[in-house]
Amino acid sequence: MKIQAFSTNSLTESIVAFAQFVRSHGLNVGMQETQDALLAARAGLLTSRLGLKHALRALFCTSPEERLIYDRLFSLYWDTNPIDLRENKNKTTTQGAVLKKTNTTLVLLGEGKTPDTYKNAKTVSGANETELLRKTDFTKVSEVEARKLEEIAQRLFREIAMRLRRRMKESKTDGKVNLRRTIRRSLSYGGEPLELFRRARKPKKQRLIVLLDVSGSMDKYSFFLLRFIVALRQHFRQLEAFVFSTTLIRISKAIQCNQIDTVLDLLNQQANNWSGGTKIGECLETFYDTYGKRTLNGSPTVIILSDGLETGSPEKLGEQMQRIHRRAKKVVWLNPLKGMTGYEPIARGMAAALPSVDEFKAAHNLNSLLELETILANA
């Protein structure tokens, strides 16, 4: 493949080769785009270098992220002189693991140049990494990856929220024709049912209560779990959220306003005062006594996100769990430790709580959180 403009013989060839070049670096460019690029060239957009750059950018890119990649590729391809090729070659190799990976993957894909094969190309580079990140335990995510993971999580959570909302809506609209009212009204039209009236099923008000453990042992997880809670709010309008370690704090309001930063600040401030121990039982008692009346009616689904490392009395925890379980439709306990191989819920607190838990799931990486969707869809 000719990977620099100077090595081609005509403009058409340069453009076609450039299309191949950017494609091999992960942009979603097929026959159609290449053809359009040639058409654009004919439309007289080649009088200036900038014009060419802008025109091809509009054709080849589909997101702000791709535009950044494009800009780099563009100068790499069009601005290289044979003289400083050696230098530039070095540059390409240091461009980072992601790009290199793409190259090798595409070589393996072979020469079958159907646009469809390349359709996936864009995600090939990300795919492996994304897949890997989704499986990585939250505690083992590095600073750099954390931002990427957050991005992915943001997107997936949004998709979940959208799907859940969609499902609810479908069931809302299949109301049956209300014959009685329709016929009554049709009298004024001489017996023709001109206006159809429907009786839609009233959408059931779904309630969800989330209790998040933010004690020292949960430190690394709570950040992502908090994001997850915020995402859930988009589906469950009536979401009540609490955080606890030694005391219980209601954060529903803050989450409603999307002020995740405020919550995090609040947690950071409080964290210093907290001795690190977790009194799950006591906190659940506070929850039940103070907020139970208001929140535990209409059989809500209760989600508890905690590692179950109780420093208070396990008996109390078991007791409180029973009380809550009696008034909830379903109690889901998400435990990040469950993702560890060989984990058994034998910690005293966890063991005491388990009898009152309907679903006991892991919550140590993104994938495990995504699996919650099925549980929530039936919530």
Next chain:
Amino acid sequence: MDSLKNSSEILAALENHQYVADDELATVLFLMLRLRKPLLLEGPPGVGKTEIALVLSDLLQTPLIRLQCYEGLDVNAAVYEWNYQKQLLGIRLQEGSDLSVAEKEKHIFGPDYLLKRPLLQSITNDTQSPVLLIDELDRSDEEFEAFLLELLSAFQISIPEIGTIKATHKPYIILTSNRTRELSDALKRRCLYHWIDYPSLDKEMAIVHKRLPHIETQLLKQVVDFVQELRQRKLAKTPGISETIDWAESLMALGYRDVNQKAIQQTLGSLLKSVDDIRLIHNENPSVLNQ
């Protein structure tokens, strides 16, 4: 459209229509007119995405057809709908006639009984190509994007009872999105793509000046400086260009000649649209004032 020979002419024409654009946007618009591909504009709210469509229709002197997307938007609201009441009446009227059932049906499902919604309207214009604006596409459901595909690539719409309706004049299609969700690849591949970001200081000053020619230079500079600084902050709602213009306008209306603490307190509501943001800014001294 034929009078516009290249992108710099477009730039000048946009300028005449009170729209300050850069080279890249002009190039993209030129491509859109030439290649007849739809244009997908993405960017934060309030940077003039919708405005482009309005200006373009003005520029080309062609009607603008607008489809505002929302969650739950479906074919019946966007493409076409049968006029059921009229159909029922039509059946009644035909009761005495000796037409066969097939003929009757053909009549009932004819163009007379078809209600055209924006997308269908856009391809059935008799005289010229309209500008079709599909606004805030990211608000619609993903399923809805699929309905658009046929229109975007082939400029036609298929209606089961009638058949395929081809565009008499291909519309110029502009889609906008705030990127609250990622649009499908299928849709993106059929469009030119352009990302509009918040403008630079100079560009924003030019835009505000274009809209408010009587503004004094000192006020203009201070206003834009202040807004540009605000955008660097973490706010619940980052102000767009339209907010800048609104704010400058309200300052002018109140007779202020420069931005001071009192002016900010009185008019911040036209710039920041969230109580928390307003409180945040009120509680501190913006650096603009110290200069």
